[in-house]
Amino acid sequence: MLKRFLPFAWLCFSLAVILSACEDDDPELGGVATVEDATFTYTPKADKPNVINFSSESSAFLKRWNFGNGATAEGDAPTASYPFKGTYEVTMTAYVGGGSYTTTQTIDIAQDDPTLLDLDQYNFLTGGVNDIDGKTWVMDKGTAGHMGIGPAAGTWPEWYSAPANAKEGLGMYDDSITFKLQGSQLIYHTNGDVYVNAAFGSAFAGAVKEPNGNDFIAPYAPAPQTWSLSESNGKWYLTIGNGGFIGYYSGRAPVYEILSITPDELYIRSIQEGEAGNAWYQRFIRKGFVRNPPPPPPYKIEDIYTDFDGAGNVTFTPNSNGSIASYDNPAPVPINTSAKVGKYVKAPGGGGAFSNVQIQLPYKMDLRERHVFKMKVFIPSYNDYTTEGGESWQTYKTLQRYASLKLQNRDEAEPFRTQTEVLHKDLPLNEWVELTFDFSSAAANETYNTIVIQLGGEGIYTGGIFFIDDLELLPAAQ
Template sequence: MKKLKNMIFLFLSLALLVSCDEETYEFGDITTPTNLEVTAEIVGQDADNPYGDGSGTVNFTATADDAISYRFSYDDSQDMAPLGTISYNFSDLGVNTYTLTVVAIGTAGTSTSTTIDVEVLATYSPPQDLLDALIGDGTKVWRIKSETAGHFGLGPVGGTVPSEWYGAGPDEKVGVGMYDDRFMFSADGTFTYITNNTNDEAGTDTSGTVFGRDGLISDLGSGGTVNGADVENLPYSDYTEDYVLIAPGGVETISLSGIGFISYYIGGSHTYEIYDRSVPNELVLRSTDGNGEFDWWFTITSEEEPDDVVTDYELVWSDEFEIDGAPDPANWNYNLGAGGWGNQEVQTYTDSAENVIVQDGVLKITAKADGNGGYTSARIKSEGLQEFTYGKVEISAKLPSAQGTWPALWMLGANFSEVSWPYCGEIDIMEQTGWDKNTSLGTFHWFDNGTNANASYGETIAVANASSEFHLYTLEWDETELKIFLDGNLIVTLANNDDFPFNADFFFIMNIAMGGTLGGDIDPAFTEDTMEVDYIRVYQ
């Protein structure tokens, strides 16, 4: 924290000291902030409660002309607030007066400061069972519970379903700077964060890396690897902050001082609501990020990491496509016809051997130009024949390469004919667009009762030779989560729950569409192209 707070002053000192004969460096206009004003909103304050509602929470807002950032100082804590807003939670019981120093920072490190006094009531005294859970006999060491589905995730602000929109699968975030972190809550109110618990065997080594949200984790410094909206393995050393237990609105909450955070840096108020502590040695926490964009969910545990768990699967069904001719009628039937199939597709599906055949140990689905400006193809399905709930699915396939082809290996809920799509649910183990043959998509679709609308969640992965080599497309599915892989590399994880349709039988579909929403423009010179499937296997 000291490094952060002194950074701007170090920059100023260096800029003023360094010069040379040939060049002159200028800051431009150097303007000292003026008209610094600070207001304090004591939460719950009214005529009957002049010192607030007893939560001890105060929201501060600072404004000044020509200020580019603000620094708030209280006790030994100093916090930067670029927008001039910050919240503090004061926990000394009774009515107490607290003094904050606020600094408005201008160009080239110029500054103006003032102080503000607030009288605040704090009435919350954490129950003994909460203290026992958090600190035990004096100090407890916690970690993210990486071995469970949904140990880290996100959802809507104010949502009540943990990791509603995304939940990480077991050990999904290995190697990003999260799972080797440890955090200690102590009876003296200190919060100690170890950024790498694996490098202290030869003595104390405070170096490590952390994981966080791009655009917010810059509060800690620079570095790391940007991966989508995340920054992985940003170098950061062990640190100590303070914590207090508060209960705004009756919700038990951990409030961390300074830059204190848990597992994934999201900025914000650095407060973590305790959503659930019913499981011994486990806390489910929720916090809103600094963008006000998502609520982030964390399941932490004070138990040691378990030994690796191996799941044993047994093969329960497969089609190895070893008998030449039409696909085995015990396993497959057909969708036939045209009409766009809800996606503006332009092919007509047939059961002709020209479009679908088992030959030379593989299933071949071929899309063809019909010579009259149209296209034929095939779509086979296991509906009513081979349907499964949960398990592991493996499909070995080689995909078409032609522009405009849209191959898919996917599943629909067996109640499709009764409830229709998307209420039945859809699992896209593999889709490939007509314009990008070097990317594979894994996606889930369902109807979201909370928003009363169609919902989907998916991710992509690069694959260089999908059209020239066989690759393994895999689904692992149980009551807690669904995970899609390509050649053993995780593409996407969806945390399952009782409200989703993914807890009943599904059937398989294999097809090549032409054009449409994911097929796009078809190569004018297209004649035909084929998807080959070596096998499909289901394990449970």
């Protein structure tokens, strides 16, 4: 696999060639690797001597490279670029069976070649060679989705997407990050504290838990750090050196995939090695950049319906480890003989305590004449309705035979505080029931743009499977 890297660093001059071994002698996995497995050569590009082509012809099943300039790669024939003169130690580790072997060679770059940095990614991130003070970025706090978690294969934090200004006062919005081209310098101004994922609060001395949440506000005043950019298979990556990070500390490795970058906006995500299924997303803007306010969404009402057999006009957005998908009807008998229904899954554990699925509308709902929904629900008996466990504030402690529809304004930092909910309790087991959700009490509200479906109750750690069908906003009463 060919990878092209365009990082840069400012290193001192020396000349050496070193071979070193790193052996893994696990006899259950295979024999010990040898120096021949990790032998490699390098050749400067004919018209660009600061661009080096590396090559290894060994039969090792995995070859990992570190180019000595902050960039890494895997494969048989990667390429690295060195914009500045200096001496760079390049290591390649070859993996054969249960063993590995590492060789190191030191390459000399004789002259600077700043043309290697005249790329949009470098210019946009730092301001370019003429901006000696670099460019400063801040969290794009006023935009929904400026931080959150979602699938690594996606482009959006669909599992949790922070509303605008949702994390005010938690040590993140007053931070700024300055990237300088000269010396690959990164200056992280934290104003004394940062916002830290719940799982890593103990790694920061003096961290305190945030109010009304599980994450932490932690003291942090980093020394000057370094950065590098690399490109692989058409994707660009930002690596923070010296054990640093930027923005929200999620515990992930300090390598961020750049989803998009412009002179004013930077959109990145981080994926923890070994956790390829999810990623943390973050949005930054150039300090001083002010967005033009978007036009207000229309205020209207339209048909809303789905039957999971193919007819429908809604898209469901999973939230808080809740999900829904078309599924074979578990009980195709009256009152619901449909072939397909919606299988709703509430994830177990604390991560699924607030599971739901949402219909996020591109308009504000006009509920004055149409405000009644109908939905069929099936509550299986095989769920666990007896095991206790949940949030301390919840009055019930077990999975419930509940079905809830909520109307929310997702533009707010905490949409649940102004929501309107219609809840049906103690539903029968193993039979379809048709429920009516009347929101006449919210008919005068002009802010709602999200329909939330929640089954099994809220704040409970027991997971469950439920089924829904034939969701519809009814016509206006005659």
